Amino acid sequence: MNLIIMGAPGSGKGTQAALICKAHSLPHISTGDLLRKNIADGTELGKQAKAYMDAGKLVPDTLVIALLRNRIEQADCKNGFLLDGFPRNKAQADELGKITEIDAAINLETDLNKLADRMASRRVCLKCGYTTSVQDAPDGKCKVCGDSLVIRDDDKREVVENRLKVYAENTAPLVEYYKAAGKLKNIDGMQSIEDVNKAIEAAIK
Numbered sequence: 001m002n003l004i005i006m007g008a009p010g011s012g013k014g015t016q017a018a019l020i021c022k023a024h025s026l027p028h029i030s031t032g033d034l035l036r037k038n039i040a041d042g043t044e045l046g047k048q049a050k051a052y053m054d055a056g057k058l059v060p061d062t063l064v065i066a067l068l069r070n071r072i073e074q075a076d077c078k079n080g081f082l083l084d085g086f087p088r089n090k091a092q093a094d095e096l097g098k099i100t101e102i103d104a105a106i107n108l109e110t111d112l113n114k115l116a117d118r119m120a121s122r123r124v125c126l127k128c129g130y131t132t133s134v135q136d137a138p139d140g141k142c143k144v145c146g147d148s149l150v151i152r153d154d155d156k157r158e159v160v161e162n163r164l165k166v167y168a169e170n171t172a173p174l175v176e177y178y179k180a181a182g183k184l185k186n187i188d189g190m191q192s193i194e195d196v197n198k199a200i201e202a203a204i205k
Protein backbone atom coordinates (compact mmCIF):
# COMPACT_ATOMS: atom_id res chain seq x y z
CA MET A 1 0.00 0.00 0.00
CA ASN A 2 1.61 3.25 -1.20
CA LEU A 3 -0.19 6.20 0.38
CA ILE A 4 0.07 9.98 0.36
CA ILE A 5 -1.43 12.21 3.00
CA MET A 6 -2.11 15.81 1.99
CA GLY A 7 -3.45 18.87 3.75
CA ALA A 8 -2.56 22.43 4.64
CA PRO A 9 0.19 23.15 7.18
CA GLY A 10 -1.34 22.53 10.59
CA SER A 11 -4.07 20.29 9.19
CA GLY A 12 -2.96 17.37 11.34
CA LYS A 13 -1.26 15.40 8.56
CA GLY A 14 1.68 14.35 10.72
CA THR A 15 -0.55 13.17 13.58
CA GLN A 16 -2.78 11.15 11.28
CA ALA A 17 0.20 9.80 9.35
CA ALA A 18 1.66 8.38 12.56
CA LEU A 19 -1.64 6.63 13.39
CA ILE A 20 -2.01 5.12 9.91
CA CYS A 21 1.58 3.91 9.91
CA LYS A 22 1.23 2.27 13.28
CA ALA A 23 -2.00 0.49 12.31
CA HIS A 24 -0.66 -0.77 8.98
CA SER A 25 3.04 -1.15 9.82
CA LEU A 26 4.08 1.30 7.14
CA PRO A 27 7.15 3.53 7.25
CA HIS A 28 6.16 7.16 7.84
CA ILE A 29 8.09 9.30 5.39
CA SER A 30 7.82 12.96 6.28
CA THR A 31 10.03 15.16 4.12
CA GLY A 32 9.68 17.91 6.75
CA ASP A 33 10.99 15.55 9.48
CA LEU A 34 13.80 14.34 7.23
CA LEU A 35 14.79 17.94 6.50
CA ARG A 36 14.63 18.95 10.18
CA LYS A 37 16.76 15.92 11.06
CA ASN A 38 19.34 17.03 8.49
CA ILE A 39 19.36 20.50 10.02
CA ALA A 40 19.76 19.09 13.54
CA ASP A 41 22.63 16.86 12.32
CA GLY A 42 24.31 19.79 10.54
CA THR A 43 24.45 18.06 7.13
CA GLU A 44 25.15 19.91 3.88
CA LEU A 45 21.52 19.34 2.82
CA GLY A 46 20.33 20.73 6.15
CA LYS A 47 22.42 23.85 5.66
CA GLN A 48 20.97 24.40 2.20
CA ALA A 49 17.38 23.77 3.29
CA LYS A 50 17.25 25.82 6.49
CA ALA A 51 16.81 29.31 5.05
CA TYR A 52 13.92 28.19 2.84
CA MET A 53 12.19 26.43 5.71
CA ASP A 54 12.61 29.31 8.14
CA ALA A 55 11.03 31.60 5.56
CA GLY A 56 8.10 29.22 5.00
CA LYS A 57 9.17 28.60 1.40
CA LEU A 58 9.48 25.29 -0.39
CA VAL A 59 12.92 23.74 -0.39
CA PRO A 60 14.06 23.42 -4.04
CA ASP A 61 12.67 20.37 -5.85
CA THR A 62 16.08 18.93 -6.75
CA LEU A 63 17.04 18.65 -3.06
CA VAL A 64 13.73 17.26 -1.85
CA ILE A 65 13.30 14.81 -4.71
CA ALA A 66 16.80 13.36 -4.14
CA LEU A 67 16.03 13.04 -0.43
CA LEU A 68 12.73 11.28 -1.12
CA ARG A 69 14.19 8.98 -3.75
CA ASN A 70 16.90 7.81 -1.33
CA ARG A 71 14.37 7.16 1.38
CA ILE A 72 11.94 5.22 -0.83
CA GLU A 73 14.75 2.99 -2.09
CA GLN A 74 15.39 1.68 1.43
CA ALA A 75 14.34 -1.88 2.16
CA ASP A 76 11.57 -0.99 4.63
CA CYS A 77 9.60 0.69 1.82
CA LYS A 78 9.35 -2.44 -0.31
CA ASN A 79 5.86 -3.34 0.89
CA GLY A 80 4.51 0.17 1.04
CA PHE A 81 4.91 3.53 2.75
CA LEU A 82 3.07 6.68 3.63
CA LEU A 83 4.29 10.03 2.34
CA ASP A 84 3.63 13.07 4.51
CA GLY A 85 4.54 16.45 3.04
CA PHE A 86 5.50 15.10 -0.36
CA PRO A 87 4.61 15.86 -3.11
CA ARG A 88 4.10 19.57 -2.53
CA ASN A 89 3.81 20.79 -6.12
CA LYS A 90 3.08 19.40 -9.55
CA ALA A 91 6.75 18.86 -10.46
CA GLN A 92 7.23 16.67 -7.37
CA ALA A 93 4.02 14.76 -8.11
CA ASP A 94 5.15 14.07 -11.68
CA GLU A 95 8.53 12.92 -10.41
CA LEU A 96 6.92 10.65 -7.81
CA GLY A 97 4.78 9.10 -10.54
CA LYS A 98 7.97 8.08 -12.33
CA ILE A 99 9.47 6.51 -9.19
CA THR A 100 6.47 4.50 -8.01
CA GLU A 101 2.72 4.02 -8.19
CA ILE A 102 0.46 5.60 -5.57
CA ASP A 103 -2.65 3.73 -4.41
CA ALA A 104 -4.47 6.52 -2.60
CA ALA A 105 -4.05 10.20 -1.77
CA ILE A 106 -5.73 11.10 1.50
CA ASN A 107 -6.66 14.79 1.64
CA LEU A 108 -7.46 16.42 4.99
CA GLU A 109 -9.90 19.26 4.38
CA THR A 110 -9.57 22.01 6.96
CA ASP A 111 -10.73 25.51 7.76
CA LEU A 112 -7.73 27.63 6.79
CA ASN A 113 -8.74 30.33 9.30
CA LYS A 114 -8.21 27.99 12.24
CA LEU A 115 -4.83 26.62 11.24
CA ALA A 116 -2.70 29.55 12.41
CA ASP A 117 -3.84 28.90 16.00
CA ARG A 118 -3.09 25.19 15.75
CA MET A 119 0.43 25.91 14.58
CA ALA A 120 1.04 28.45 17.33
CA SER A 121 0.40 25.77 19.94
CA ARG A 122 2.30 23.00 18.16
CA ARG A 123 5.35 21.48 19.87
CA VAL A 124 7.73 19.01 18.23
CA CYS A 125 10.54 16.67 19.18
CA LEU A 126 13.49 17.26 16.85
CA LYS A 127 15.00 13.93 17.78
CA CYS A 128 12.15 11.57 16.81
CA GLY A 129 9.63 13.78 15.01
CA TYR A 130 6.84 13.35 17.58
CA THR A 131 4.37 16.23 17.32
CA THR A 132 1.90 17.43 19.93
CA SER A 133 0.47 20.64 21.32
CA VAL A 134 1.44 22.73 24.32
CA GLN A 135 -1.93 21.81 25.87
CA ASP A 136 -1.29 18.07 25.54
CA ALA A 137 2.33 18.19 26.76
CA PRO A 138 2.55 20.76 29.54
CA ASP A 139 5.80 19.25 30.85
CA GLY A 140 7.54 20.01 27.55
CA LYS A 141 8.90 16.46 27.17
CA CYS A 142 8.55 14.06 24.25
CA LYS A 143 6.42 11.15 25.34
CA VAL A 144 8.13 8.84 22.85
CA CYS A 145 11.83 9.47 23.52
CA GLY A 146 11.96 11.90 26.46
CA ASP A 147 13.78 14.71 24.63
CA SER A 148 12.66 18.31 25.08
CA LEU A 149 9.84 19.59 22.88
CA VAL A 150 10.40 22.81 20.97
CA ILE A 151 8.47 25.32 18.86
CA ARG A 152 9.37 24.89 15.22
CA ASP A 153 11.20 27.90 13.76
CA ASP A 154 8.60 28.06 10.99
CA ASP A 155 5.61 27.99 13.36
CA LYS A 156 6.13 31.66 14.22
CA ARG A 157 3.16 33.79 13.17
CA GLU A 158 4.93 35.72 10.40
CA VAL A 159 6.12 32.51 8.76
CA VAL A 160 2.84 30.66 9.15
CA GLU A 161 1.08 33.12 6.88
CA ASN A 162 3.65 32.54 4.19
CA ARG A 163 3.36 28.77 4.50
CA LEU A 164 -0.41 28.96 4.05
CA LYS A 165 0.10 31.07 0.93
CA VAL A 166 2.69 28.65 -0.48
CA TYR A 167 0.26 25.81 0.24
CA ALA A 168 -2.63 27.52 -1.58
CA GLU A 169 -0.51 28.32 -4.63
CA ASN A 170 1.59 25.17 -5.00
CA THR A 171 0.11 22.27 -3.08
CA ALA A 172 -3.68 22.73 -3.08
CA PRO A 173 -3.79 22.11 -6.87
CA LEU A 174 -2.60 18.55 -6.20
CA VAL A 175 -6.07 17.76 -4.87
CA GLU A 176 -7.38 18.05 -8.43
CA TYR A 177 -4.31 16.22 -9.74
CA TYR A 178 -5.03 13.10 -7.66
CA LYS A 179 -8.77 13.42 -8.18
CA ALA A 180 -8.21 13.28 -11.93
CA ALA A 181 -6.07 10.18 -11.36
CA GLY A 182 -8.94 8.55 -9.41
CA LYS A 183 -6.85 8.31 -6.21
CA LEU A 184 -8.32 11.06 -4.05
CA LYS A 185 -9.89 10.35 -0.62
CA ASN A 186 -11.31 13.55 0.89
CA ILE A 187 -11.54 13.56 4.69
CA ASP A 188 -13.04 16.19 7.01
CA GLY A 189 -9.96 17.23 8.99
CA MET A 190 -11.79 19.43 11.50
CA GLN A 191 -13.12 16.50 13.54
CA SER A 192 -11.35 15.09 16.61
CA ILE A 193 -8.07 13.22 16.02
CA GLU A 194 -9.89 9.94 16.66
CA ASP A 195 -12.75 10.66 14.25
CA VAL A 196 -10.43 11.81 11.50
CA ASN A 197 -8.52 8.56 11.94
CA LYS A 198 -11.75 6.51 11.70
CA ALA A 199 -12.77 8.31 8.52
CA ILE A 200 -9.36 7.63 6.98
CA GLU A 201 -9.48 3.95 7.87
CA ALA A 202 -12.92 3.65 6.30
CA ALA A 203 -11.69 5.39 3.16
CA ILE A 204 -8.61 3.20 2.60
CA LYS A 205 -10.17 -0.13 3.51
Ligand code: ADP
Nearest residue numbers: 009010031032052053057058059064085086088
Ligand atom coordinates in the same frame (compact mmCIF):
# COMPACT_ATOMS: atom_id res chain seq x y z
P1 ADP B 1 3.84 21.59 7.41
O1 ADP B 1 3.11 20.64 6.53
O2 ADP B 1 3.18 21.79 8.72
O3 ADP B 1 4.20 22.88 6.72
P2 ADP B 1 6.34 20.06 7.10
O4 ADP B 1 7.14 19.52 8.22
O5 ADP B 1 5.72 19.11 6.16
O6 ADP B 1 5.25 20.98 7.80
O7 ADP B 1 7.25 21.06 6.25
C1 ADP B 1 8.02 22.08 6.83
C2 ADP B 1 8.86 22.79 5.77
O8 ADP B 1 9.77 21.86 5.18
C3 ADP B 1 8.11 23.36 4.58
O9 ADP B 1 7.59 24.66 4.85
C4 ADP B 1 9.18 23.39 3.51
O10 ADP B 1 10.07 24.49 3.67
C5 ADP B 1 9.97 22.13 3.79
N1 ADP B 1 9.46 20.96 3.02
C6 ADP B 1 8.93 19.82 3.53
N2 ADP B 1 8.57 18.98 2.55
C7 ADP B 1 8.87 19.61 1.37
C8 ADP B 1 8.72 19.28 -0.01
N3 ADP B 1 8.16 18.12 -0.39
N4 ADP B 1 9.13 20.19 -0.92
C9 ADP B 1 9.69 21.36 -0.57
N5 ADP B 1 9.85 21.74 0.71
C10 ADP B 1 9.45 20.88 1.68
Ligand code: ZN
Nearest residue numbers: 125128142145
Ligand atom coordinates in the same frame (compact mmCIF):
# COMPACT_ATOMS: atom_id res chain seq x y z
ZN1 ZN C 1 11.09 12.33 20.75
